[in-house]
Amino acid sequence: MNPFNRYLKTIWQIFKKDIRVEWRGRQGIPVMLVFALLIVFLFNFALQLSPDLQAELAAGLLWVALAFASTLGLNRSIASERENNALDGLLLAPVDRSAIFFGKSLSNFVFTFLVALILLPVFSVFYNQNMLNLRLIFIILLGLGSYTSLGTLLAVLSIQTRARDVLLPVLLFPLALPILIAAVESSRLVLGSHPVSDYQSWLFLLIAGNILFIGVGLLFFETILEE
Amino acid sequence: MSERFPSEPFSIEISNLVKHYHHQNVLDHLQLTIKRGDLCVLVGDNGAGKTTLLRILASLIRPDQGEIRLINNTENENSSYRGKIGYLGHQSMFYNDLTAAENLRHYAELYQIPNAQEAAEASIQSVELTGFKDNLVRTFSRGMQQRLSIARALLHHPSILLFDEPYTGLDQKAANFLDAQLRNLHQPDKIILVAAHRPQRMLSFATHIAWLQKGKISHHIPIDQISDFPDLEDYLRGTV
Incomplete structure (x- = not known):
């Protein structure tokens, strides 16, 4: 098998393992979903927004729900590697260690994206917005791609510290702020039926975020893993 | 090999x-x-x-x-x-929510062992845990986990x-x-x-x-x- 296929196969094997662990334990997606739905309900009933304000705030609330739910998922994902030191098992394998980063990032991304897909119709009902919009879904793909790749990197970094349970959000939220702002702004403009030219700079920022965080993961994941 | x-x-x-x-x-x-x-x-x-x-x-x-x-x-x-390297550490390195066979198969695949399923089962047999291969690792005693860890460490010869x-x-x-x-x-x-x-x-x-x-x-x-x-x-x- 050529090295590139081998690399892809390793990513797939780690992704497959994460799916199986999630299917058995059901501790990631359900928790993320319940948490995200709670945010939707709480804000809806607490704020009692007028329809105009709902339209303005829906994008921001969607990303608050996704960011917090994703962080929960990242914590859970890395907890399964911490349990019994399973991460060492991955590190011992004769594979390129950056493939572990991509495998873990992929599973974190897919889990969060699934939560987003379930969340969108609920948002549509509560905030009187058509959230099942392909452009919005594309922005969610871009936003979650960079958020979960950065999150995976930081989750692995935090696993090696004593303050591991609180360190992830403390590191992740400030570093992901530009991505979240870009995601909120572009989502808001999409929901307001603005033309692409109005939000293309935000899209470029999201694309740059994906390239940056995937690149950083590729270059530094192994260094982070080796204490 | x-x-x-x-x-x-x-x-x-x-x-x-x-x-x-x-x-x-x-x-x-x-x-x-x-x-x-x-x-x-x-x-x-x-x-x-x-x-x-x-x-x-x-x-x-x-x-x-x-x-x-x-x-x-x-x-x-x-x-x-x-x-x-075959390394046996202080902890088992297994996923508690997977069975013994699934855990070893996962490692066999990462080590590119042909017929990962068969290799995993043979390895489980070598540590006399065949009867427990479909049990979740979280149900294993310390001794059983250690045996399974030995199987994992030796899986790739x-x-x-x-x-x-x-x-x-x-x-x-x-x-x-x-x-x-x-x-x-x-x-x-x-x-x-x-x-x-x-x-x-x-x-x-x-x-x-x-x-x-x-x-x-x-x-x-x-x-x-x-x-x-x-x-x-x-x-x-x-x-x-």
Whole structure:
């Protein structure tokens, strides 16, 4: 098998393992979903927004729900590697260690994206917005791609510290702020039926975020893993 | 294992290994050479650095200085080195929500073992856990997890075996099982290094003993020469 296929196969094997662990334990997606739905309900009933304000705030609330739910998922994902030191098992394998980063990032991304897909119709009902919009879904793909790749990197970094349970959000939220702002702004403009030219700079920022965080993961994941 | 004997390391040579933790020298210019066919017991007090040494050898942590060389082979900076290592650590490295067979299959796939499913099942059979292969690992006792860990460490037929305190938490039956496994594994083409806080039970079948003190290997001698070193003999007597 050529090295590139081998690399892809390793990513797939780690992704497959994460799916199986999630299917058995059901501790990631359900928790993320319940948490995200709670945010939707709480804000809806607490704020009692007028329809105009709902339209303005829906994008921001969607990303608050996704960011917090994703962080929960990242914590859970890395907890399964911490349990019994399973991460060492991955590190011992004769594979390129950056493939572990991509495998873990992929599973974190897919889990969060699934939560987003379930969340969108609920948002549509509560905030009187058509959230099942392909452009919005594309922005969610871009936003979650960079958020979960950065999150995976930081989750692995935090696993090696004593303050591991609180360190992830403390590191992740400030570093992901530009991505979240870009995601909120572009989502808001999409929901307001603005033309692409109005939000293309935000899209470029999201694309740059994906390239940056995937690149950083590729270059530094192994260094982070080796204490 | 098609690439067995000629490419297997003749010896593992550790030179000038240094590792600090929190400004404390855990390993201090440590030197050690272990030859193919050796079963070496690494002894030392708690905190002497046995685990650190084994984790560096397994390429789980990076030393601050020094190098590890496989004679007849390359350094430990690449993934092919890791493919030669079988490491048994303090924890099982298994996913509690997967079955024994699923866990081993996952590792077999990562090690590119052909017919991963069959290899996993054969490995489970070798540690006499066939009846439990479809049970979740979270339901396993410490002894069963340790047996399964041995199966994991040997799944890819490694030529260098690093076992860190493998007897910890095992009852007499499980410890006897581990003795038998180590005796079977002691082959001319393998290098075995076992860190043990209480090494007495291994002295009957190990070939060498290495004593780690103050970050250095103070003694590295064949087992039958222990009586020539009264300080080591006293130390071993104290570990009973």
